Amino acid sequence: MINLQPYENPMYFGYLLIGLLPIIIGMLYEKRFRWYETLFSFCFLVLIFDGPKLGQGIALIGYTIFEVLLTWGYVRYRTRPKGANKTSIFVLAVILSIAPLVVVKFTPLFDPQHPSIFGFLGISYLTFKVVGMIMETRDGMIKEFNILKFLQFLLFFPTISSGPIDRYRRFIKDYDRVPTKEKYLELLEKGVHYVMIGFLYKFILGYFFGTLLLPNIEKIALINGHSNVLGLSWSLVGVMYAYSMYLFFDFAGYSLFAVGISYIMGIQTPINFNKPFASWNIKEFWNRWHMTLSFWFRDYIYMRFVFFMIKHKVLKSRIAIANLGYVVLFLIMGIWHGETWYYIVYGLFHATVMILTDAWLRFKKKHPDLLPSNRFTKVMSVVLTFHVVCFSFLIFSGFLDKLWFGFR
Amino acid sequence: MDNVRETxxxxxxxxTGSDEIKANPDINLFETGLLDSMGTVQLLLELQAQLDVDAPVSEFDRTEWATPNKVVAKVESMQ
Structure with missing residues (x-):
């Protein structure tokens, strides 16, 4: 049996191209072959989750049934004629929807040798989608449950392994519509373009930084690190840059594949990266880096947290609420990456930088003549932001763990 | 209607603490950094308190609420 990792090898792209051809031809005649799209998606899900990955495939099926029942139940509850909307039921629905992910994420703490049997590639991203749906159902924005559309959305295979995280209402708008021929040609051109840039990013630049460069600099940094307590050396700075470049090109490349293939299928999956290293402060960075994840955290955690805190007057100071919101958001993001000290420190580091940035922006507003706004200050702020971000990625990489505690 | 606009x-x-809003109602609130997530939540709560417009967080799409003029249009459509 053939088993393929999404977007990892040329074969996967070969099969994709063959599978996509009927869709492309249909779309050029302004037709969507729904049954073929479903069959095509199903075949790819089988290719990803068969053979050695069969255990994951079974976990995926169980997970899907669970989330279907939960979402169906909650939508039904919310659309009852009497307009039921208890907070306790909502909280229960959210807890249940993330329960499988929490179990999978925390299993390694208790049993580091074996990953949870409930786990499968992409469980986080599916969970994000479901939680988003439950929140929007709570807000009355989603009013019906259609199991076929729900499955199409949840299991949309181009984005199944690592996003981008789409939103139900946005996805269904595209799915229900058949673009005109002119519009589709535009989508097709963009899609192909994204896939090509993806090749450049992931298989050339990502490979160069991650496979050719990084391991060598890491070796040197480990040797040079022996000369002092903290393991500091210039090669450690090299590790920081090489890892940051690798992380960006590898993940942005992957995201471009997912977005490009979606476009070719007539679905405008949102982009994930928008020149993040050109950000002039950290707030701007989070509007440009892994955007669908940071927007998810912004809309479903941060804004709701802040809304709750202000509305129920839990804290008086708006500044304190905003700052606490940052800590909550980035701490959850850190823990979600994994329960290691460096992911948690990475989260807290970003929360701290966000808080300091807000303080700085308030200070600057009060003293408008303090710094001129010109080309030089703008370039300086981009350079500074870039280095703060790269430093956070050095924490994130886990290399410091190897450098400091590797001998254990 | 003018009352809504003024409010x-x-x-x-x-x-935002800025005179720009009235001087240039087509200014992009988010790209200029005038409004962030915290400001957005405060905006939604004020709309609820002063104009009785109930806009949940899910309703908030930054592109649809990008400028003062767009916010006015959105609020008028929801009343």
Missing amino acids: VLEILSDL
């Missing part, structure tokens, strides 16, 4: 512009001016 919305007043709320936005208060929140």
Whole structure:
């Protein structure tokens, strides 16, 4: 049996191209072959989750049934004629929807040798989608449950392994519509373009930084690190840059594949990266880096947290609420990456930088003549932001763990 | 209708602390950094309190609420 990792090898792209051809031809005649799209998606899900990955495939099926029942139940509850909307039921629905992910994420703490049997590639991203749906159902924005559309959305295979995280209402708008021929040609051109840039990013630049460069600099940094307590050396700075470049090109490349293939299928999956290293402060960075994840955290955690805190007057100071919101958001993001000290420190580091940035922006507003706004200050702020971000990625990489505690 | 417009512009001016809102109602609130997530939540709560417009967080799409003029249009459509 053939088993393929999404977007990892040329074969996967070969099969994709063959599978996509009927869709492309249909779309050029302004037709969507729904049954073929479903069959095509199903075949790819089988290719990803068969053979050695069969255990994951079974976990995926169980997970899907669970989330279907939960979402169906909650939508039904919310659309009852009497307009039921208890907070306790909502909280229960959210807890249940993330329960499988929490179990999978925390299993390694208790049993580091074996990953949870409930786990499968992409469980986080599916969970994000479901939680988003439950929140929007709570807000009355989603009013019906259609199991076929729900499955199409949840299991949309181009984005199944690592996003981008789409939103139900946005996805269904595209799915229900058949673009005109002119519009589709535009989508097709963009899609192909994204896939090509993806090749450049992931298989050339990502490979160069991650496979050719990084391991060598890491070796040197480990040797040079022996000369002092903290393991500091210039090669450690090299590790920081090489890892940051690798992380960006590898993940942005992957995201471009997912977005490009979606476009070719007539679905405008949102982009994930928008020149993040050109950000002039950290707030701007989070509007440009892994955007669908940071927007998810912004809309479903941060804004709701802040809304709750202000509305129920839990804290008086708006500044304190905003700052606490940052800590909550980035701490959850850190823990979600994994329960290691460096992911948690990475989260807290970003929360701290966000808080300091807000303080700085308030200070600057009060003293408008303090710094001129010109080309030089703008370039300086981009350079500074870039280095703060790269430093956070050095924490994130886990290399410091190897450098400091590797001998254990 | 003019009343709604005035109230919305007043709320936005208060929140951003900027005269730009009234001078240039087509200015992009998010790209200029005038409004962030915290400001957005405060805006939604003020709209609820002062104009009785119930806009949940899910309703908030930054592109649809990008400028003072767009916010006014959105609020008028929801009343």
